[in-house]
Amino acid sequence: MSEHISTRVENPYAPMHTGSGDLYVTIGTQLQDPDRPTFRRLADDHLSWLKRVLVDPAGMGAARHKLTDTGTVILDGPPGSGRTSVARVLLREYDLGTGVFHELLPDEEEELSLSNPVLVGTGDRLLLDLSAATAVQWAAARADLSALRKTVHEQHAHLVVVMPYGHPLDPDLQHYRIKIECPDGLQVFRRHLRMHGVPYEPDSTVTAFLAEARPMREIADFADLVRRARETAGAGEGFAQWCATARKARDDRRAEIATLIAKLREGPQRALLITVAMLHGAHADVIHQAVQLLLHTLESPPEEQPLLERKDLAERLSEISATTGPDGHVHFTELDYDAAVRAHFWDHMPDLRQPLGTWGARSVESRGPYVTQELRASLVKRLAEQYLRTGRGEGLAFLAEDWSITPTSRPRLEAAVHALTCGLNDPVQGRSFRQWIYQCCANRQLKGEFAQVLVQVCADVIAVSHPDQALFRLYHLARRERDTTRALEALCDLVATSGRLRRRLLDLLTRSPLSPAELRIFLPVCDPEPLSAPYDNGHALIEENGARESLTSGWRAVFKELPHAEWHPYAERWLHTATDAGHRGDLLLNLLVSAADRCDDQRGTTFAALYTSARTAERTAPHGTARAATTTDRLLQKISTAQGLGRPAVPPPTTSTGGSTP
Template structure:
């Protein structure tokens, strides 16, 4: 189950009942709802949202995680396999999702998709293979086996989600690790979702006979979608009984595509069709904003129209009534039928492909002139259509255009956010950010927006991909971009305990002058620095700095490293008396220039440094003897 949005038949599909195989990904955006996290965005908000609506599937073997730390979750399509795995990993939202990470099924940024060395102690890991082709699953067999052993060693948990027929492609693990679930009762799912929307289902309520099949046989996602549309019908106040609300919700799925097509067929007048399209992209906007947006639409799209007096022909209320918009004194734009706006957008985008480029220009012009809520909705609806059928290049162009220093950066971030959350297009958008991150002259405004996208959207589920991109942004020619990227990179490293990963990257990728500031600003726990590989990497990073001269480095970060890891800096001098003398002189000067409050701490640091120097030099003399 994911946060649902209106899913409407466009006239050629089977209607509400799931007509194809595989899990459905449905997201619901309607008046009164805030945007929900897309399925692959594993955040505290998304986990809590799922937990409030979650009904445990029927699992014949008890809890999914028992004595094993790795499980394989499978079951029929539509049973809620992924959600069940997420809830098991997070103990029904009692675990901080900062310890939860989704693994890619293929390499990105030249990184290994399943690297045992990247597993953090106690981490919770999800690998969803339900959309992965069989050959790729076979290719992962050896990596999966090594990864599972590392999970046990790190006291972590690992859930692999597969389709039923994929089980034979996995390593031959203990049969008890395979957890086959069954679909939870439809009424229970419906009731939980309604309750989460503050609409309790009475215990005596009888589901109408013609609606019972939806609860009994539909995939979990569709039952959830029916509940959300039922809640929206209740909020609209169009009916006064739960049965009526349910019927209206079902009608929103089954008949809206046909209604949208009928509206376009019945109204050949370009001005009416323009009004229809503009209203569909601006539900909830004020009437004045809609009129302004309609004028801009007719200017950009340029439908043929005769010159006539503004008081001639049909006036606004008449035109609104013809295309099923409210004309009852409401001051905001709304269709009289639930979810009709969604169907109109889908029909227009599908059957008027030659206008897509002009609609992109219209969105670019209109969105910054609207209030925040209307602009957010317009961008969301436009991105939804573009991501579904393409082309997606206009979304890239909008992100660049709106990220200019004087432009509406929140809209630029929203465009990137929509692409990065889309199950199908997300890899293309991650690659888009990656390519721009590697360019040192990326415009500062655009770089800032992409840095925020890395932090907010990529990092929760894919922290390594986010850190790779942030690292490249630290190499920008613009100082403000470098500083912001470094700050966000270190924050992410600390939050997710990826200090070892960052040290390894600094030591093994092609070095850059900007890496020095990252190293100096990095705080490394003792237990991390004590690891043999990590310590060797740290020594390789500090040796050139010590050889260059401790006096050339900023005082504050060097002082912090001296206080936390004095022996490391001594070892980085490689027993060279000249370098050790400089290091000790630096520590001595820090004591001499300290104020009363910090002098004692700096003195202790200098004495510890002196002890390590004496010990190393004595050992060296004895070795020579």
């Protein structure tokens, strides 16, 4: 995905961009369903599972103490020792309800330098995973680690660094280094079995498997295979048979699958084999319907044999080593046979890849009592695995985009989100997906409902571990949307989780002149309640010089560029908040007056409009008109001071925003 990405115009179902300037896109409604999957919850569930199955390696206790005492720990250990899992679990244990989790990516686009203090918010939990870093990348990170650690300490945050194994560490950082050793493989295996609800028994297959040094990931995968072998085992089979079945599933089956497919010469036979592999575990009715859909997608000629003379499904399944269970669901007779079949067709019939994408989109839209959300998700995951396994991430990304083009449906849009989620979570190609999504959000012409898909991916997937990257992407989507506010709402929800993120967005908005679209982002983002409420360090954003300058610049642009009727509701909220915000209320009023004072030739008119808003706000004040009138009086005094006048004896007229000034 590092190649040049061109824009493809195929079916013009949505507005097309043919000139300069922004393209405004409208996001549909299909994904705003209360039953849609919550990808943030899925990520949280995975982390909870990781904590339950983790066997504390040697050094875990020391790492906990080091993180508690200093706020920083640098984990060292051989590959496969579970270093990154340990890092994530350590940070999960320090989730005290303040700050956000943030995986630092110092060499990615839009990421700040590790030495930049803006990178760290109060109470944040920071992961810097450099386990796969090159010598050059590690040297660059080491140069900034002392500055990063200092900021972490000042912000009462927690930082876990996973260093590359065997690389040097500077003397002043050795104090934070903790060596992680591989935990006992059998203990790890038994812990995973216990979490799966599978009883353990001593077994020669397990002993032979663990005789070799295994990465923790391989041991976890083998335990999961034993679980699945148990679920599909016949009557009378026990732990030894489950383990033997799991071990066989790990064998290379390429020759076996190639021999089977060579015997299946008819299109319907191969279509059934592909369908069972892609929808493994689905009900027989779903399999039958999906086979017909695949044959139709491939434009295969219809079967001419009379219906009653055709082979029934049971006979056809037996030809491909599959069977239907008592519950009507279809499985291959051997464990993980489906994965081997999928890999064979993908690798050896490349012309089938594009039709499989089309068939996948049509399949997720199928209806019926046995078509579940889980079945749709598993189909997308299996298709995505083939793209990612063979290094074709860009193809998966464009497939998700194609699924989002109008006319579409909620299941198809959900499938697009699932596909991009698979790419983002891939340890090798995740970075390329984040970069591709950035280009889509910032620069690409978005057709159909693809913008809606991007909003959900940014808010529910990227934001889980990369909130700053999600912020930039949602900002660009919000800047370009019209007739909807879903990207803006997601952006506001994101900055509500962290004062640091709100500060960074305000800086982004006001570092250059604001466009009308950016002004409409600024107004809801500068909500006075979170601005004036103390956050984790006891201070409020409105008390910070940098934030006040950004807010003043933003309000000045609002006063100069937008009509009074548009900004009045937001000013009214500021005035209501100022009534009950103590000394920070004065800061809110000072800021509004300062912004109006910078309006040059519109200065007097703006002061009058601001005073009019204050008088109007008295009628809707939640704390009563008397207290609101006091706020109006305070505002009037500040306006008079800004104009070099004493306290006016008579308030100015309020019937017109263009009248005389106080």
